[in-house]
Amino acid sequence: MKIHAKGIVAAGDRQTAQAAADVLAEGGNAFDAALAGLFMACIAEPVLCSLGGGGFLLAQPAAGNRDGAGVLYDFFCQTPGRRLPEGDLEFLPAPVDFGAASQEFHIGMGAVAVPGMVAGAFAVHKDLCTLPMTRLMAPAIELAGKGLPLAPLQSFILDAVAPIYQWSAESRAIFNSPTVPGATLRTGEVLALPALADLLGALAKDGPDLFYKGDMARTIAAANDDGGAVDMADLAAYRVHRRAPLSRRFGAAEILGNPAPSSGGPLLAFTLGLLEAKTMEPGPEHLTRLAAAMALTDQARGASRLDGGSDDDKVGELLSEEFLAAYRAEMPGRAAKTGGTTHISVVDGQCNAAAMSVSNGEGCGHMLRNSGIMLNNMLGEEDLNPNGFFKWRPNSRITSMMSPTLVRWPDGRILALGSGGSNRIRSAILQVLLNHLCLGMSLEEAVGAPRVHMERDLLHIEDGHGQDVLRDLTARFANHQTWPDRNFFFGGVHAAAHDPNDDTFTAAGDSRRGGSTA
Known part of the structure; x- marks a missing residue:
C-alpha cells in the first residue's frame, strides 16, 4: 500500500489500524496514533494486548530524524519484589495447540508479573503526544462498551488458548461462544468488555495512579493474595525506563x-x-x-x-x-x-515514526474484578524464563524477545x-x-x-x-x-x-x- 497522506499505519487488526489512522487524519502525530491503536487492540486483539501486560515503543521524533535522537520506552513487565515459596503460588500448566505445533505455558496468579502497559502509555503521552488522552481512548471505549465482532484471526488465537480463557468462571462468561457449547467466541460473534470501557474512562480522567496506587492497585494486590506475589508496593514502585x-x-x-x-x-x-x-x-x-x-x-x-x-x-x-x-x-x-x-507501526508527515510491540503473554487465566482485564503470565513463559521457573531476580525487568x-x-x-x-x-x-x-x-x-x-x-x-x-x-x-x-x-x-x-x-x-x- 503506497499513498500520499498525513501518515500511514500497519497493525495486527483492521480496527486497530483504523483507530490509529483516524487520529492521523485529525492532525495527531504518529505517537498519538500508536496509543489510539494500543487501546483499540485491547478489545480488537484481546489475547495479544491487555492493560495487564507490557511492551516497548521505539520512537523517532521528527526533530531527531537524521541525528540519532531516537528513544526506546521500556514499559515491559517487572518481577515482584519478593519470591514466595513455590508451594504458596498458584502456578499450573496450560497446553496450547497452534495446529502444527503445541507449547506448554503456565498460568495462575503465580505467573503474574508487574504490568507496565498503563504506565508506558501515559509516559509516551506526556512526552510525545499532542491530542488529549480522552480522544485517544474514545474509539476503544465506544467499542468495548457496545461490543465488537471478533475477526477470524482473533477467533483462531482465542480457540488456541481456550484452556486459559476458559479456566475461570469469570473468563468463560466473557469469552465463551453463545452458540457453540464449550467453545470460545467464533468469528463474527461479539466480544463486549463494558468494564474495560469504564476503566479506560476512569484512567483518562484520573491518570495512571488509579492503576498503580489507587483502586485498581488494590484490586490487583487482592487478586494476588490467592497464590500470587505482586503486591501494592510492587505496583507503586513500577517505573517506565527511557x-x-x-x-x-x-x-x-x-x-x-x-x-x-x-x-x-x-x-x-x-x-x-x-x-x-x-x-x-x-x-x-x-x-x-x-x-x-x-x-x-x-x-x-x-x-x-x-x-x-x-x-x-x-x-x-x-x-x-x-x-x-x-x-x-x-x-x-x-x-x-x-x-x-x-505490533503497531506508524509514520507521519512530520517525520515522526513509532514502532510499538506489546504482549500479555497468554494471560494468567483470571479476569480482574470490574476491569475487563486479564493479567499477564510472563513468569509462566518458558521463553522468558530460560534458566527455569521461580529463579527470577526480584524487582528486575524481565528480558524480552x-x-x-x-x-x-x-x-x-x-x-x-x-x-x-x-x-x-x-x-x-x-x-x-x-x-x-x-x-x-x-x-x-x-x-x-x-x-x-x-x-x-x-x-x-x-x-x-x-x-x-x-x-x-x-x-x-x-x-x-x-x-x-x-x-x-x-x-x-x-x-x-x-x-x-x-x-x-x-x-x-x-x-x-x-x-x-x-
Whole structure:
C-alpha cells in the first residue's frame, strides 16, 4: 500500500489500524496514533494486548530524524519484589495447540508479573503526544462498551488458548461462544468488555495512579493474595525506563533496535552482523546461510549469557568484531551440517515514526474484578524464563524477545517495523529486512515472502519457496518441518515507511497475523 497522506499505519487488526489512522487524519502525530491503536487492540486483539501486560515503543521524533535522537520506552513487565515459596503460588500448566505445533505455558496468579502497559502509555503521552488522552481512548471505549465482532484471526488465537480463557468462571462468561457449547467466541460473534470501557474512562480522567496506587492497585494486590506475589508496593514502585536505542549500520542504512536488558534487539543486531550488508540472490544458498546464522545466533545467545538478562557489557561483547568474526568463521560449516504479541507501526508527515510491540503473554487465566482485564503470565513463559521457573531476580525487568525496529537512511527515509511471535520475532524481522534491503523486494513483497526459522537444530520451512528450493533445503537439513500455507507460527511483521523526498507513505500488514493498513 503506497499513498500520499498525513501518515500511514500497519497493525495486527483492521480496527486497530483504523483507530490509529483516524487520529492521523485529525492532525495527531504518529505517537498519538500508536496509543489510539494500543487501546483499540485491547478489545480488537484481546489475547495479544491487555492493560495487564507490557511492551516497548521505539520512537523517532521528527526533530531527531537524521541525528540519532531516537528513544526506546521500556514499559515491559517487572518481577515482584519478593519470591514466595513455590508451594504458596498458584502456578499450573496450560497446553496450547497452534495446529502444527503445541507449547506448554503456565498460568495462575503465580505467573503474574508487574504490568507496565498503563504506565508506558501515559509516559509516551506526556512526552510525545499532542491530542488529549480522552480522544485517544474514545474509539476503544465506544467499542468495548457496545461490543465488537471478533475477526477470524482473533477467533483462531482465542480457540488456541481456550484452556486459559476458559479456566475461570469469570473468563468463560466473557469469552465463551453463545452458540457453540464449550467453545470460545467464533468469528463474527461479539466480544463486549463494558468494564474495560469504564476503566479506560476512569484512567483518562484520573491518570495512571488509579492503576498503580489507587483502586485498581488494590484490586490487583487482592487478586494476588490467592497464590500470587505482586503486591501494592510492587505496583507503586513500577517505573517506565527511557533508553537509548541500540544502533547498528547495515549498508547505507542505520538500524535502531531494542537495547539491553531485552535480548531481542541485541540478538537481531548480532545476526545482521553475521550476514553483513550486501546484495543477495534468492534461493537455497541464501536460505541455507540464513538458517546457519539463526543457529549460530542461538549458540551465541548462550555463550554471551544473555539469558540471565542482558546488560551493556554483555551486549558490547556480543556485538564486538572479534566475537562476530569467530562466529562468521563457522558459517560455511554450519550451513552444511544442518506468542502472544502484537505490533503497531506508524509514520507521519512530520517525520515522526513509532514502532510499538506489546504482549500479555497468554494471560494468567483470571479476569480482574470490574476491569475487563486479564493479567499477564510472563513468569509462566518458558521463553522468558530460560534458566527455569521461580529463579527470577526480584524487582528486575524481565528480558524480552520483542524487537520494535526503525531503519533510517541519510536522505531522511524511515521505516518502522516489528513482529509478534515469541522466539520467531527475530527471524521474522530479520527476513523482512534482508528481503527489502538486500534482495530488492518492495515492502509488501518483503513481508509476504515465505520464511524459514531455525531453532534447536530444527529448520521450520514455510510453504511457498518452490519445489526446487524445498528439495534442496530438506536435503541439506535432515531435521526439518514443513508448514502449509502462510502460517501464524512465523510471526507477523507490520511495517510502515515514509519517504520525505516525495512525501509518500508505504505500509504492509502481515496476513499471517491479521495484518491491516490504513
